[in-house]
Amino acid sequence: NLRKPSSETDIENWASKHFNKHTQGLFRRKVSIANMLAWSSESIKKPMIMTNDRNVKKEACEIFKLIQMYMGDRRAKTDQLNVALEIATKGWSMQGLRDELYIQLCRQTTENFRYESLARGWELMAICLAFFPPTPKFHSYLEGYIYRHMDPVNDTKVTQHIKEILERTNKKKSKLRKKPKPYIEEHDGVAISTYAKYCYNKLQKAALTGAKKGLKKPNIEEIRHAKNAVFNPSMFGSSLQDIINMQKERYPDRQLPWVQTRLSEEVLALNGDQTEGIFRVPGDIDEVNALKLQVDQWKIPTGLEDPHVPASLLKLWYRELEEPLIPHEFYEQCITHYENPEAAIAVVHSLPRINKMVLCYLIRFLQVFVQPANVAVTKMDVNNLAMVMAPNCLRCQSDDPRIIFENTRKEMSFLRVLIQHLDTSFMEGVL
Known part of the structure; x- marks a missing residue:
């Protein structure tokens, strides 16, 4: 029951209406929407989505760092599962943070040419979708973003791009004679379309069932289960x-x-x-x-x-x-x-x-x-x-x-x- 969501540029359109204006550098130049929707190793100074909620403003910058930690783009003080637990708990407890969290994940999985980081970003999206959906107003945009990545053609593009950058890096290395740690690694991991298909189904189910019920916050066992479910499907919600x-x-x-x-x-x-x-x-x-x-x-x-x-x-x-x-x-x-x-x-x-x-x-x-x-x-x-x-x-x-x-x-x-x-x-x- 896959249906192609509307326009390809949906998420960019949405961003132009809802994003904060971010600046960078000494002269505080405005960051374009395209750059705001592309992977970054830097931290952010304010939420990506405009909000008046003080708690969301504070947590948005923290959660961006946590996402970078989970994806291996920032040094973490604790192990991966505990980082995911902190992210999922914040999103589950604070409804106003959910769209911000999902748009940050979209950003960090766009033009990210380090496969390990990219795969972890998609894995984290799958984990979050096990605990809460985005709000209805952001649902179709997230759906469109995920849908675009379900096409195996996209896998080929990612692989090709990683390969090209790796070759360029290797050429530079041979010229320099020094051997800096390559930023890009070759990959033979799981296709991103596999994660995207799983996330697409999870998103549809989460939209129907809503966030995890009950008073107990997510726990480490549930996080582990959500992570493993990508490759070991649940007996619930299957055919x-x-x-x-x-x-x-x-x-x-x-x-x-x-x-x-x-x-x-x-x-x-x-x-x-x-x-x-x-x-x-x-x-x-x-x-x-x-x-x-x-x-x-x-x-x-x-x-x-x-x-x-x-x-x-x-x-x-x-x-x-x-x-x-x-x-x-x-x-x-x-x-x-x-x-x-x-x-x-x-x-x-x-x-x-x-x-x-x-x-x-x-x-x-x-x-x-x-x-x-x-x-x-x-x-x-x-x-x-x-x-x-x-x-x-x-x-x-x-x-x-x-x-x-x-x-x-x-x-x-x-x-x-x-x-x-x-x-x-x-x-x-x-x-």
Whole structure:
């Protein structure tokens, strides 16, 4: 679902309207927009974006130095992960700093001909996008900037430019006979377009989900996870097929996603079927975040006590699937046959195999909760369960509030029909 953002010069246009006027040198000459959007080894004396917020003014200059430290362009007092933690925490805590941070990252990854620094700049952008999006007014400009770097042609240009500068440096070195440390190094690292594609997807997701929820600031473990996620994708927000591919090595014989079955088992192990408000009452958000981190490392901690925590994470997993559990092309059939058990079941059996298996496992799981002995305690009958789970299985693509409202009722009815009528006995023992 890539769409080409508007004009190539968007970020320059935006800059001309929102940038502070910067000066340089003895005669305080104005720095052009082009130079303000190009890599610099110098520090900055004021924010790049005009602001009246004193805190943002102060932090903007600090964060520019931190970005330079992370990218290896300035000496750091601490290790790389802690520098990233400081940057992400500042951006997460201070909403007014977010666009400034992203424009600084755009600057430091433009006309930067030291590959190591360039790659680290993109890596840092990926880390930040795991914790907070830019503001809506800057979103499309950042999107355009990232989009332009997704083209492999851009990789060739970068490589070629680095090569040319390296050759020029080597010629100068041979003339001078001295051997100063070359400023440019050859690279055989990851293509910048790989980072850009990852950042593009992260930006789209961050725009929908917003900044990291909860009261706890980002921690070093989350930073490490965000950094590694560029090359080790998360089980959250991926497609079902990608998730199955991820687990191939660990669980070659599993037909269902490990994350789905393990979290479902954990809800039952903690007596979720005998817990009032299960799937309706949210688990503590910081505990849910911590569990998500563990699950992405294929671990389920032993000390869990509250079934609402794995239940909330399970709902989140379904909700964040890259494509809805019931794919868009089946949506109209679902809301057409929301009262017809035979037709609704026929829709399930026409789904792609992986979607059908995952959906049938979910329905079988929910059928445990609608047993009268459990409903008496949980207060979650089939209507309540259908109401909280339908949005995690079906996604209405309309923007019209009336259609969304009308379809919500049909989505719930469709799921209720499946819980009541779908024979899931064939899923017994399937993992």
